[in-house]
Amino acid sequence: MKYELKQQFQIESARFLPHLSKDHPCSRIHGHSFVIILTFQGPLKQPEAWVIDYHEISSKMQPLLSQLDHRTLNDVPGLNNPTSENLCRWIFEKATPLWPGFLTRVTIKETPLTECSYPCA
Numbered sequence: 001m002k003y004e005l006k007q008q009f010q011i012e013s014a015r016f017l018p019h020l021s022k023d024h025p026c027s028r029i030h031g032h033s034f035v036i037i038l039t040f041q042g043p044l045k046q047p048e049a050w051v052i053d054y055h056e057i058s059s060k061m062q063p064l065l066s067q068l069d070h071r072t073l074n075d076v077p078g079l080n081n082p083t084s085e086n087l088c089r090w091i092f093e094k095a096t097p098l099w100p101g102f103l104t105r106v107t108i109k110e111t112p113l114t115e116c117s118y119p120c121a
Ligand SMILES: [Zn+2]
Pocket: 026, 030, 031, 032, 110
């Protein structure tokens, strides 16, 4: 029997979207408090009776998050066009090797009202 686990992080980052017309607000540099939600699936590990230790998730994510937090995302290698879609994929590709077979999805909320996930369920 598999379980699903989610853990959220928040980063403060600046960005601009370079392929938009100059009159689009996202073409200008601006900031977001991005919420990052990692979703994991897996069986219970015994004797702990958990899938993955939340503390382990936090500590393994710190080096990745420090590349993004309080930075201009456009300056991060691989994120020259830092849409939420590209940010989801960037995090998914970097974080997947940390938990092989367990990380199933990365979700980004750039505002409380928007949400983007990769890959789709
Ligand atoms: Zn934006």
